Amino acid sequence: MRSKHLAAEKKASGSRYTALRSRRLPASALLDKRAVLAAIVLAAAIILMVLFSAGIGTMRIHPLDVLKVFAGQGQEVHKTVVFQFRLPRIALSLLVGASLAASGAIVQGMIRNPLASPDLVGITNGAAVAATSLIALTGGAASVRWLPLAAICGAAAAALLIYVLAWKRGVTPLRLVLVGIGLSSALSAITSVMVIASPLRIAGQALVWLTGSVYGAAWSGVLTLLPWTAAGLALAFVLARQVSAQQLGDDIAVGLGSRLQLQRLALLALSVALAGSAVALAGGIAFIGLMAPHMARRLVGPAFGAALPVAALCGGLLMLAADLAARTVFMPTEIPAGVFTAAIGAPFFIYLLRRRRSSP
């Protein structure tokens, strides 16, 4: 859609929105200016955070020097540190955070519960069983190459199993949640057994994976995840209308003409692809899929077309901050980033629970 085809109308209903209509194509959209503003502010925050984050570490580089490196100037040693070591990690953090957030936003919209997260449909626990099994059975280094593949297969298998078990002339959000909780706890028990039964060194490796981190990220990892995140976010944007309809409840969605079960299956598959690929590369990062969509709804409301991009940006920012903390708080010792997402996420979850209980 080229901009000269678009006619922006200021008179649209309410000051918060601008209607965009093409004169030639049957294309139109209602732009939520508040969401655009939120996205711009978040993107600016991410850029600042990247400049800052790329300069911090055992070798400190001034943000302005980082800027020079990005511009292709600056010292060779700075270039090496930024491009080889820090930037891949930063880029992977952003992709992982955005994917988990988008997945969480889809699951929360589909299940109509702000306390839901990709964990609920078995994605994290399925990936965890597969990953720890691989680590425990093959032991050590040989498994690392196959870890992402095992993890995403585990995530998909668990989600599929939950979907099939929840099916009874269609799948309802409630049955999905109930089956999801049951299967997730069974899977997490299996994971625990795997870890406990392993030798200490192997168990340590498994635990780091379970906590989640982007330690040692390389460009190859970034390039592996990038197509998943990009395609996943694009598809989520295309399906945004369906999520908005499903948020109103099954009866109303069908009444509005939504093909509920088909769309629910597509959305579930999409959330598995998004979160599963992120977990495959970064392990069991917790709570971003819960927190980021919630922050987005607080900023721009629940309309999914607006909440989705904002949630993805929030998720990227959160993950970036968590990894910065992971690298720097106990420097030179590294802590898995998942420790920090959990450290903020767990109290946040309790806050949400309490807030919901006090409201009618």
Place this chain on the structure above:
Amino acid sequence: MTKLTASNLSLAYGRQLIIDNLDFAVPEGRITVLIGANGSGKSTLLRALARLMKPEAGAVLLDGKDIAHTSTKEVARKLAMLPQGPVAPEGITVLQLVKQGRYPYQSWLQQWSEADERAVRAALEATGMTPLAERPVDALSGGQRQRAWIAMTLAQGTATVLLDEPTTYLDLTHQIEILDLLYTLNEREGRTVVMVLHDMNLACRYAHHLVAVKDRGIYAQGAPGDIVNAELIRNVFELDAHIIPDPLYGTPLCIPASQARRAQERQAAVPVHA
């Protein structure tokens, strides 16, 4: 105009048959009210008319076509349904909710056409929600909230609107307000309204066509003045009642007799037009 009919319709939950072999035609351009005891199957019937429930046997026909074999979007352009007690997503504004009513006309490319804008504006106006358009639905009173949902169904731009107990949980003032709103819509725009109501007297006042549901089928149907009498109340609700004319509109008014208060406590008949 659209024609909505049920033909040999049977509805069931599992083995439990709720509606048995029902034939029914919704009168076009009129207000039809379903009444009946709790659990008699009014909601079930309404859900089936809105293709929210698959028939066990028979069919619901919309303009002569089986609703189950018509594209759900096509149905959504002719028929809107407001279920009982809908819950809005946290933080959604009235405008965002009402916009959802345009779903059946939208595609990924065409998300906010001029027709969409006009329909949403008209729906907000008709329900008196224009000043509240930017407010979150969960911050509204019960009556305003229900009006927001009705605005969403109106934005759908359908000739037929089905509503399941649109006045439940509202105080008397807001019950009248909602029913007046629906009555006006029917008068002005000629929309066909089918709704379930609990209050027998309000049902008689607002219905052109009253349908009493009992024993898996329709016990009686017709204009309230023609069909409502003590016998109908006794058979449909298992209640003894006196029927007098509503002093304001002349529609049947149902005065239920109590079990606990004895007959001799009753007053001698008081003239109604005091």
